[in-house]
Amino acid sequence: MIKRAAIILAAGAGTRMKSPLPKVLHKVGGRTLLDRAIDAAEGLGCEKIVVVVGAHSPAVGEHVTKRLGAGAVAVQDPPLGTGHAVLAAKGALAGFEGDVLVTYADTPLMDAMAIDPLLDVEADVAVLGFEAADPFGYGRLIVQGDQLTAIVEEKDASEAQRAITASNSGVIAAKASVLFDLLSKVGNANAKQEYYLTDVVGLANAAGLTVRAAFAPEEVMLGVNSQGQLAEAEAVWQAGARARLMEAGVSMSAPDTVHLSHDTVIGAGATIEPYVVFGPGVTVDGGAVIRAFSHLEGCIVRPGAIIGPYARLRPGADIGEDAHIGNFVEVKKVKVGKGAKANHLSYLGDGTVGAKANIGAGTIFCNYDGFDKYDTHIGEGAFIGSDTALVAPVRVGDGAMTGSGSVITEDVPADALALARGSQVNKEGWAAKFRERKKAAKAK
Numbered sequence: 001m002i003k004r005a006a007i008i009l010a011a012g013a014g015t016r017m018k019s020p021l022p023k024v025l026h027k028v029g030g031r032t033l034l035d036r037a038i039d040a041a042e043g044l045g046c047e048k049i050v051v052v053v054g055a056h057s058p059a060v061g062e063h064v065t066k067r068l069g070a071g072a073v074a075v076q077d078p079p080l081g082t083g084h085a086v087l088a089a090k091g092a093l094a095g096f097e098g099d100v101l102v103t104y105a106d107t108p109l110m111d112a113m114a115i116d117p118l119l120d121v122e123a124d125v126a127v128l129g130f131e132a133a134d135p136f137g138y139g140r141l142i143v144q145g146d147q148l149t150a151i152v153e154e155k156d157a158s159e160a161q162r163a164i165t166a167s168n169s170g171v172i173a174a175k176a177s178v179l180f181d182l183l184s185k186v187g188n189a190n191a192k193q194e195y196y197l198t199d200v201v202g203l204a205n206a207a208g209l210t211v212r213a214a215f216a217p218e219e220v221m222l223g224v225n226s227q228g229q230l231a232e233a234e235a236v237w238q239a240g241a242r243a244r245l246m247e248a249g250v251s252m253s254a255p256d257t258v259h260l261s262h263d264t265v266i267g268a269g270a271t272i273e274p275y276v277v278f279g280p281g282v283t284v285d286g287g288a289v290i291r292a293f294s295h296l297e298g299c300i301v302r303p304g305a306i307i308g309p310y311a312r313l314r315p316g317a318d319i320g321e322d323a324h325i326g327n328f329v330e331v332k333k334v335k336v337g338k339g340a341k342a343n344h345l346s347y348l349g350d351g352t353v354g355a356k357a358n359i360g361a362g363t364i365f366c367n368y369d370g371f372d373k374y375d376t377h378i379g380e381g382a383f384i385g386s387d388t389a390l391v392a393p394v395r396v397g398d399g400a401m402t403g404s405g406s407v408i409t410e411d412v413p414a415d416a417l418a419l420a421r422g423s424q425v426n427k428e429g430w431a432a433k434f435r436e437r438k439k440a441a442k443a444k
Contacts, residue, residue, distance in 0.1 A: 003096070004047060006041035007100060009103070010064075010106075013054065016225045017226060017227060022057040026230055031262040037108075038051070040111050044119065051073060054079060074092045080188070080194050081195040082170070083194075099173055100173065109221070109222055114220040121173075124209035125179075125211045129168055130216050131218060132166075135165050139153045140152045140157055142164070147205070169221050182200040186203065222236065241264070245266050250267075264278045271289045274292045276293070277296070282300075282301075289305070289306045293309050294310065302321040308327065314330065316332060317331040317336075318335040329348070336353045337352070340354065349368075352376075356381050362386050376396075397416065402417070
């Protein structure tokens with residue numbers, strides 16, 4: 001089996017992003033650009049991955065270390081071009097004798113499927129290209145027969161070369177020994193005095209090596225260098241993710257208004273209404289309905305459940321089969337049983353709600369004392385009256401009820417009624433006397 005490694009270039013300053021967050025730690029579909037590049041490398045079977053970072057962005061190195069270990073970090077300091085960046089990874093790949101793939105952390109749509117054709121090319125050096133609808137600004141691939149003879153940058157291209165639509169993605173693959181030998185011969189006799197990775201194509205040709213190109217779709221080549229391009233990449237990714245879900249049987253009446261995450265799972269037969277946002281970690285089973293303007297994150301929605309409109313499911317929410325979570329209800333770390341309902345204006349945080357229980361409007365699980373979180377458990381078939389405050393830790397037994405406006409601080413036995421509110425007192429005629437007194441005062 002061919003051994004394979006990846007070098008991911010992530011040392012750019014990203015100044016055009018105009019953000020304190022390093023460019024490659026911005027997200028598309030809820031996943032960082034850098035993690036997407038690592039995902040692609042892992043998907044291509046790269047047994048070793050090295051990420052080249054800049055000294056100016058320690059957060060990037062920390063991110064890589066957390067995911068891949070300290071040995072996966074190579075620092076380019078100072079930044080002297082893409083060829084110099086790849087050479088910065090040489091030490092981390094010492095002793096590695098397989099193929100090396102060079103990719104970039106700021107092209108979030110370039111996944112394993114897009115890069116895979118490059119790895120099937122039989123050549124000493126392989127370059128990934130694409131056919132550009134408008135090639136302006138891209139390096140052109142000069143191909144004669146099967147041989148890629150040169151990559152010519154826009155500013156250096158002749159009129160005839162500018163008409164070429166075959167463009168360079170920057171992604172390259174070669175045997176480790178070949179790649180680093182060629183890079184050792186790259187010079188910096190150019191306006192920026194930098195060492196360019198693309199120069200290895202000319203050096204390989206001069207050495208009599210085979211250099212060939214493979215091609216990927218243009219839409220995956222979008223690089224992110226600004227907030228506008230980040231939004232563009234997000235839009236492309238979202239459109240693709242929505243299309244795949246609809247093709248698999250998910251109903252969306254206004255798909256352009258639905259925002260998905262990289263790991264959103266929605267089963268066939270589910271219905272997603274307009275303006276729904278899925279954060280990371282959401283699974284929606286087939287037959288569930290997510291109504292408009294709801295926000296879900298880190299939760300599970302079982303078959304037949306109805307969420308929203310205007311509902312919020314936070315991490316740990318597990319909404320059972322045929323359960324209803326209605327408008328302006330927030331659920332966090334609560335398992336809601338089959339057929340249970342919380343239809344209006346409630347906060348359910350930490351605990352359980354039994355099957356077919358009914359949660360009245362204005363119910364609050366008072367789960368936090370400023371230091372610790374506590375659980376509230378509602379039994380099967382229980383009825384929680386409107387405006388009930390359940391002060392955790394507390395249990396309401398199966399079939400029990402609470403009176404509206406109650407503050408429940410003690411466990412409620414099964415089938416009992418709990419009333420925890422002051423007795424009502426009616427003062428006859430008080431309201432009329434109050435109005436007369438107020439009117440007299442204003443008349444003065």
